[in-house]
Amino acid sequence: MAKTLKIGDRVVVDRERLNDLLSSIRAMGYEIHGPTVGDGAIILGRIDSDADLPIGWRDRQDAGTYRLERREDEAVFGYAVGPHSWKRLLFPPHRTLWQAEREGARFHLLPMREDTPRCALFGVRPCEMAAIRVQDRVLMGGPYRDPDYARRREACLIVVVDCHEPGGACFCASLGTGPTEAGEGWDLALTEVLQGHHRFVVRIGSVRGLEAVREVPWRDATPADLDAAAKQTERAVRRMGRKMDPVGAKEVLYDSASDPHWEEIAQRCLVCGNCTMVCPTCFCVNVRDATSLDGSRAERERVWDSCFSLEYSYIHGGSVRFSPYARYRHWMTHKLASWQDQFGSLGCVGCGRCIVWCPVGIDITEEMETFRANVGRKKEAAR
Ligand code: SF4
Numbered sequence: 001m002a003k004t005l006k007i008g009d010r011v012v013v014d015r016e017r018l019n020d021l022l023s024s025i026r027a028m029g030y031e032i033h034g035p036t037v038g039d040g041a042i043i044l045g046r047i048d049s050d051a052d053l054p055i056g057w058r059d060r061q062d063a064g065t066y067r068l069e070r071r072e073d074e075a076v077f078g079y080a081v082g083p084h085s086w087k088r089l090l091f092p093p094h095r096t097l098w099q100a101e102r103e104g105a106r107f108h109l110l111p112m113r114e115d116t117p118r119c120a121l122f123g124v125r126p127c128e129m130a131a132i133r134v135q136d137r138v139l140m141g142g143p144y145r146d147p148d149y150a151r152r153r154e155a156c157l158i159v160v161v162d163c164h165e166p167g168g169a170c171f172c173a174s175l176g177t178g179p180t181e182a183g184e185g186w187d188l189a190l191t192e193v194l195q196g197h198h199r200f201v202v203r204i205g206s207v208r209g210l211e212a213v214r215e216v217p218w219r220d221a222t223p224a225d226l227d228a229a230a231k232q233t234e235r236a237v238r239r240m241g242r243k244m245d246p247v248g249a250k251e252v253l254y255d256s257a258s259d260p261h262w263e264e265i266a267q268r269c270l271v272c273g274n275c276t277m278v279c280p281t282c283f284c285v286n287v288r289d290a291t292s293l294d295g296s297r298a299e300r301e302r303v304w305d306s307c308f309s310l311e312y313s314y315i316h317g318g319s320v321r322f323s324p325y326a327r328y329r330h331w332m333t334h335k336l337a338s339w340q341d342q343f344g345s346l347g348c349v350g351c352g353r354c355i356v357w358c359p360v361g362i363d364i365t366e367e368m369e370t371f372r373a374n375v376g377r378k379k380e381a382a383r
C-alpha cells in the first residue's frame with residue numbers, strides 16, 4: 001500500500017517533476033508568481049511553467065552593484081534575491097481604498113471589489129519568509145488589522161526555496177533568518193540539491209502543501225538526500241557575504257543618537273529612498289485623495305512611501321525629519337532598535353537588498369559595526 005503523506009514529512013521530487021508540482025498548485029486554483037529574468041535582474045512575475053524560472057542564472061551582488069551571469073549548471077534557484085520582494089503582492093504599491101460618486105448634493109460610496117486572487121508565492125527565500133512574518137505582525141498583529149493585507153495573506157500558498165547561492169551582501173545566517181527555512185507560515189519548503197541527480201527535498205508544512213505534493217510523483221527522502229541538502233545549507237552559510245551581530249543592537253543605536261558618524265553617512269546618502277522600496281519589511285505608506293475635474297467622482301488611494309522623503313514627516317508647516325542625517329538615523333534606528341520595542345523583533349531580516357540597491361553602496365552592517373565600536377570606545381573612555 002502506498003504511504004500516506006502527512007504534515008512534517010520530507011520527500012523528494014525530481015527536477016524533471018517540477019512542472020508537475022506547478023501544475024498541481026495551479027489545479028488547486030492558484031495563480032503562481034515567482035522569480036523570473038527581466039530588466040537585467042531576477043524579478044517576480046507570473047510563472048506558467050518551469051521555463052519561466054531563472055534556470056542557469058546567478059546574480060553577483062555587492063554594495064551598490066548587481067549583475068546577472070550565466071551559471072555553469074542548470075540550477076533553477078541558483079541566485080540570491082533580486083530587487084523585488086513579495087510585499088508587492090501582499091501589500092501592493094498602489095491600492096484604492098474607496099471610490100465615491102456624486103448623487104445630487106451628496107456622495108455615495110461605490111462598492112469595491114473585495115475578491116482576492118488566490119496566489120501561490122513560489123520560490124520565497126527563508127529571509128523573505130521571515131520578512132512576511134514581520135509584516136504579518138505589523139499589519140495583522142495589533143488592534144488595527146489591515147483587511148486588504150489579511151485577505152491576501154490568507155489567500156496565498158507559500159513555497160519556500162532554501163538558498164544555496166547567497167549573495168555578497170546577504171547576512172541572514174547571522175540573524176538566524178536563513179539560508180534554510182526554520183520558521184512557520186509556509187506550505188512547502190524545498191531544498192534544491194544539485195549534487196548527483198538534480199532533485200528537490202520537499203518539507204510539507206500544511207494541509208495545502210500536502211494537497212499540492214500528493215498529486216506529484218515523489219519518493220521518501222533518504223538519509224543521503226537529507227545529508228546532501230544539509231551540506232548545501234552549510235556551504236551557503238560559509239559563503240555568506242556579510243554578517244551582523246544583532247546582540248545589543250538596540251542599546252548601541254539608542255546610545256548613538258548624537259554620534260557624529262550619522263553626519264558622515266548623510267554626506268554620502270542621496271535620500272533617494274531605494275533602500276526602503278526594496279526592503280521586504282518596510283511598510284510606510286501615504287494616502288492620496290483625488291477628485292475628477294467636474295467634481296462627480298472622488299477616490300482615496302494608498303501608495304508606498306518612504307521615511308527618506310521630506311514629505312513623509314511633514315506636519316502643519318514643516319518636516320519633522322528635515323535633514324538627511326535625521327532621516328537615515330530614523331530608518332536605521334527603527335529597523336534595528338525601536339522596531340524591537342514596537343513589534344518584538346528586528347525590522348531587518350538580512351536580505352542585503354538595501355546594500356545592493358543603494359546607488360552609493362551604504363552598508364547597514366558596516367554602519368552598525370561603526371556605531372558599536374564608537375559606543376565601545378565611549379564606554380572605555382568613561383571608565
Ligand atoms: S541609504 Fe542609499 S538607498 Fe537609502 S536613501 Fe540613502 S542613498 Fe538612497
Ligand code: SF4
Pocket residue numbers: 275278279280281282335347348349350351352353354355364
Ligand atoms: S534593512 Fe536591508 S538587509 Fe534588512 S531586511 Fe531591509 S533591505 Fe534587507
